[in-house]
Amino acid sequence: MVRKLAAGNWKMNGTRAALEELQALAQAHSDPAVDILICPPATLLMSAAELVSGHPLDIGAQDCHTAPSGAHTGDISAPMIADCGATAVIVGHSERREDHNESNDLIRAKAESAHAAGLTAIICIGETLAQRDAGQTLDVIADQLQGSTPDGATGxxxxxxxxxxxxxxxxxVPSLEQIGEVxxxxREKLTARFGADNVRTIRLLYGGSVKPANAAEIFAVPNVDGxxxxxxxxxxxxxSPIIKSLEATV
Structure with missing residues (x-):
């Protein structure tokens, strides 16, 4: 059975003082029934990975460059992220797509770079409110999923x-029916592309105003793996309450 995943994206938040929250999280979940991943800002990657060493909690990054090294001032490569002790990286978050004009092709290349470095790529997709109101949600999802996901994707x-x-x-928050539909x-699109056996192991996460108050009902939706x-x-x-809500579904 595929383990479910509770992943946290700290975005551009957190200085070294925030590591106290990470330590508290690690202590609160010494034997979790689900996988737990925290993606802090790049300045905290190595410190965070060292802090949770020996705990069943993983650290990820929030973005990576497509190249493993080179003249790319200010960027961080996937091998550098792995060298910090991280195991995953978020690519294609809507804030990157919008603020940095990231295309599906670029996100796909970043995911491929992550794979080459031995990292799990968390590929983000999603529609805007205008696209949903126009009835384009599934078309947008299909385009982003196809364009951003590498051919070598596995669980x-x-x-x-x-x-x-x-x-x-x-x-x-979308209705439970809307979340379930997407x-x-x-899952159907991934199955058609990669086959049922492989797709069963690819976890599908929901994100967007998830809170302790609504987590349990969201996690009860079929095909929501975290x-x-x-x-x-x-x-x-x-x-922690969100993690516990996810554990309750196991």
Whole structure:
């Protein structure tokens, strides 16, 4: 059975003082029934990985460059991330797609670089509110999924995170039916491309205003294998109830 995943994206938040929250999280979940991943800012990657060493908690990065090295000032490569002790990297988050004009092709190349470095790529996809209102949600999801996912994707090296852009940080959450429709659609598309045996092991996360108050009902939706959580992952007090809600589905 594939283990479910509770992933936290700290985004551009956290200084060294925030490592106290990470330590508290590690202590609170010494034998979790699900996988737990925290993606802190790059400045904390190595410290975070060292802090949780020996604990069943993994560290990931929030982005990587397509190249393993080179003249790319300010960027971080996938091998560098792995060298810090991290095991995963988020690619294609809507904030990167929008703020940095990242295309599907670029995100796919980043995921391939992550795979080459032995990292799990968490590939984010999702529609804007205008696209949903126009009835384009599934078309957008299909395009991003096809264009951003490498041919070598497996359950070991790839996680897909559905994050409707209009729900991220807004407090707005799609209905359970809407979440289920998209997750079922993603599973169908992946099955058609990669085959049923492989696709069963690729975890599908939901992200977008996931909180302790709504986590349990979201996790009860079929084909939701966990969550990619933003603000609620910044503290142990907020993230632990979400983790426990996910464990309750195991």
């Amino acid at each position: 070991v090296n790839t996680v897909i995170a559905y994050e409707p852009v209009w729900a991220i940080g807004t407090g707005k 997750h079922d659609f993603i 969550a990619l959580v933003g603000g609620a992952s910044l503290t142990e007090a907020d993230f």
